[in-house]
Amino acid sequence: MTDNAPELRASDADRERVVEVLRDAVAEGRLDMEEFQERLEATYKARTYGELAPITRDLPAPGGVPQAPVNLVKEPPTDGSWTGRVVGGGDSSPSWAVAIMSGFQRKGRWTVPRRLNCVAFWGGGELDLREADFSSGEVEINCVAIMGGIQITVPPGVEIASKGIGIMGGFDHRESGVPAGPGAPRVVITGFAFWGGVDIERKRTRAALKQEKLDRREERRQLKEERRGHRMLEGHHGATGDLLGESRKRREDHPRE
Template identity: 35%
Template sequence: MRAGDVDRDRVAAVLADALATGHLDPDEHAQRLEAAYAARTVAELHPLTADLPVSATELQPVAPPSTTPVTALFSKVRRGGQWPVPPTSVARARWGKLVIDLRHAVFTRREVVIEADAFCGLIELVLPPHVRVYDEGSALFAKRALPMGAADATSADGPMVRITGRAVLGQVRVRRAGDARHPWREWR
């Protein structure tokens, strides 16, 4: 039987839980997640979760992660580490800076949407090399910047981040981890 996106998303959710509970290390999680998104049949998906506490055949639909907006108001807010990326997120910067670091994030869906609204502020997204990104937002007296070759990531089967929203008198900036132009940013 052919696997659909719903089947792949359920396996990705099990893998995310296994990573969060320590049953998988980050490298093995990345390998299994890549295999899950490349799977064409349900039979290819089953071995990816068979040795985990919850297998894909026993999995019930999982509630999506919290979709509470992340807001930086007259401040700097940084979201990073191993956190599950919800299918849709809202990021707001009002006279502040919001950094969303996706380098170690757990993608539970193949495509996630981040609504980035910057009013007199800056929203910066830090992406790992295997993530594709598309910016569909608008700008008014503002700037939206993507890295060169943003849509041409190293893995066409990897997750995709779609950025929407508005920038007014502010900036929405996307960069790759390890950007050679600004190596000092990694520790900020």
């Protein structure tokens, strides 16, 4: 990560990646529970990459927060373009997101791996793909929600293939079948929900909504200017008509002899 940019602010997704590394380390016997709790507390208190880096520096790959790529500081396109967002190459993002009587969250600028496994057991998870990059033109998100819920938010243009099932629960299929936009990825969502739910919602990015608001404001400004110009022109025509009427009346009252 980011010895090159330790001052950059860490996101919630960055902290969750560190938490996943710590959970793996506990499962493998590299950390005991006391160390895990200490590092977990330090992770959620961390505000920058420089504070996150030491927490997993002594753990093996895929330990640590990934190097901060350039696109972390770029805003996603607001025009619906997918240029540069299907990055290809190997998967560098964690392939698991687990919430056991807790929660997980992936949002902002992050990279969706080719296959992401999500588990929510008595907990909840949120996957926001609106500003995400994609490691492949087709990615698979496998969701298992048991007495819990997983919320997936996708931007317009992404093709969704929802193939999961609900058992005494719900697995959303409403967004399936919408054709992909030019260059957009395809997201296959599989898994099952038991006494829980997997919801899929399509929303525009905050940047796109902000740009639309600015465009509407500019349209209203231009409309006001046009109306003002019409009123001024009408007033000019009215004044000209009054002058012509007065001139005609004077000629009628004082005809030339």
